[in-house]
Amino acid sequence: MRPILAEVVTIGDEILYGQITDTNTQWMSTELDKIGIKTVRKSSVGDQEDKILQILAEAEGRADIILLTGGLGPTKDDITKKMLCKYFDDELVINEDALAFITDFFTKRGRPMTELNRLQAAVPSRCTYLANKTGTAPGMWFERNGKVFVSMPGVPHEMKYLMANEVIPRLKTFFETPIIYHKMIRTIGVGESFLAEKIENWEDNLPEHIKLAYLPSFGQVRLRLTAVGTDEEQLRKDVDAEIEKVLPLIGSSVFGFDNDDLEVAIGKELKKQGLTVSAAESCTGGYISHMFTKVPGSSAYFMGSVVSYDNSVKINVLGVNVETIAQHGAVSEETVTQMADGARKLMKTDFAIATSGIAGPDGGTPEKPVGTLWIACAMEGRTIARKIQMANQRDTNIQYGSVVALNLLRKMMNGDYES
Template sequence: MKTHTYVEIVTIGDEILYGQITDTNSQWMGTELNKKGFKVIRKTSIGDTKEEILTILEEAQSRADVVLITGGLGPTKDDITKNTIAEYFGVEMTFHQEVYDNIAELFKARNRELTVLNRMQADIPSNGKVLMNKVGTAPGMWFENGEKTIVSMPGVPHEMKYLMENHVLNQLQEKYHTPFIVHKMMRTMGIPESKLAEMIEDWEENLPEELSLAYLPRMGQVRLRITGVSYDETDLKDKIEKEVVKLRELLGENLYAEEDIDIELVVSDLLKEKGLSLATAESCTGGNIAKTITGIPGASAYYNGGIVSYSNEVKESQLGVTSESLKNFGAVSEQVALQMANNVREKYNSDYGVATTGIAGPSGGTKDKPVGTIWIALSTAEKTEAKLLKLYNNRKLNVTVTTNSVFKWLLEELKSGN
């Protein structure tokens, strides 16, 4: 039995290639198709030319069972998808009264005049099955080409979604017997992708044949996605769970979540659950930790406040960092980080205080303290500790990785009960 039904998504429009609009259709379609057991093997964007459309129609069917097309169905002369599909199949256009009535009703409801060009949207290639679009003027069209299926839809996102949800997905499932596709996401931090791969190499090589592993690195984190494909959903989920138990033990403290959730949300939930509070003192991260926290709804329940102490003067006047420490050790030092974390905790009467001070770059580094030298600190009523991070020659990456490192440390402390 064939395991997969392959799908290729094609977006048509010069505006996509020029970067004037972002193709959100492909991402949404890929997610929804995956839920239904279809495997998207390619996403292609092409311009509004007959040659490109004819070529992709031929090529896509050589790769995929289903070709889903969006774009080029408007009333203007540059929208040529429909006529090109008719030429590809060698058929004439046929007027559809039901489509025309739907267009007329939409225009009447909007108190707009129906033009000749709008009327032409009711012309459909004679071999196409109409998919009624109740939220727009361009209908969807379903074509059978032997065992292959081609569906053409408008590029307007809400119209495409309407047709997918009300016609296309259900009809595809009726035609193709698709397997269950189940994903399990494991979120890690603090370990490079290459080292992580070495750590779990034996486990990965011995995965059941129904399962596969993907590495999804992003800004100091690596997401591990276990994907299973089978016609037996219960057995598939059981096999995934058995492998998760093994992987959990291998990853140890590098694993921070067994779902696709950002670390700040995990920390937020734990702070609220335990009734604990947090304050922040930031230099090199420039308020990014505070911004991340306050971007979470309900952060006022645990976040008391913070200070962006970019200058030494503010470190002294607002955070009580001693001039001796700044003079003897410099702003980027363990001693200053410790004082920042402890003093902001006390200043804002919080259970936790965290601090960052470092050289984010691209300039400001020295031989002893190159760009990427960053100290982070965490303070509680019982202890105040600091850690040295040796990061990158990339300002944005340094800010993001430092922010995530602070959250990871906080998470470890919250889980340990300290």
């Protein structure tokens, strides 16, 4: 089976000039990868006639699949449809399905439909119209000499709708794509090279059709197993068997699988065990609370937190001893321990996490340089505090400190009080 190659092209001045961030192409190439289609190039060009025609010709020369996004709005600076007509020597015709949908779209919203809106229902006569149920711009599918061209709107949720419901299913039919099965093991607290050493033997003995990738980020490493074959059920079994073998080697660093982020995995465990948590945040300034509460349903286990930025709040709300702060400072084992204990008592939870540190970029001293962070976690009868030393990147200190604090909670929930 020869590899199927794709190019992803975004059209629009606003991406070229840096006015908006392109998140579409990453998402699209990930989706293509899942069905065994390799993205060989990504490009962005402006809304100019010659630029669009040029990239279409180039991409046709290199790839089997050309996915275009953008340039489908109703205004005259959006010219992708016109260019597709020119490229395929075709003409625009009103598509009745598209027109019915657009008419309904405006009727439902009680808004008048202009001629420009009506023209959004026009597509090149030779294309297959792909119904976009999320907006007024159409999806278009072209075939020529065994190659496929698809044009989609650049609005992310519209593009995603069309990819998931129309494009990916059609690509799987049009091309003979292999069955690909991915499974991700999520680990935290162990570096990539250290992890690689631990599982070297296992990795060397992986069957030919299973590949391993290390995806590190921010104190975490994702291990992605990818199996390629023809029988999905068998691939799943093969991958599961390998995971059974590798888990004992890396056990305590594994917090979840696939898309379960750390806060999601912890939330599931808290819910399962019927436990609750609260927080007392100083240097992380609310970020831990945000990590918990951005997860739907977190109100089942996250009771609340005190962001005790000023020492008066540590003292008056959390009950930290005035003497402790005077003697050891706010950034100390003693203070962070009392913060965790105080939050746990105040909010009557099974666990409480606390942080106190110097987030930076300024404010350090020789004894406590910028990036000194104390974290603690309290439970019935036991409170553990740890110091971590970061550098002077405020954002990183806030986010990394939050992740390390959550990981301390995770370990204590698992009865691991030492590592």
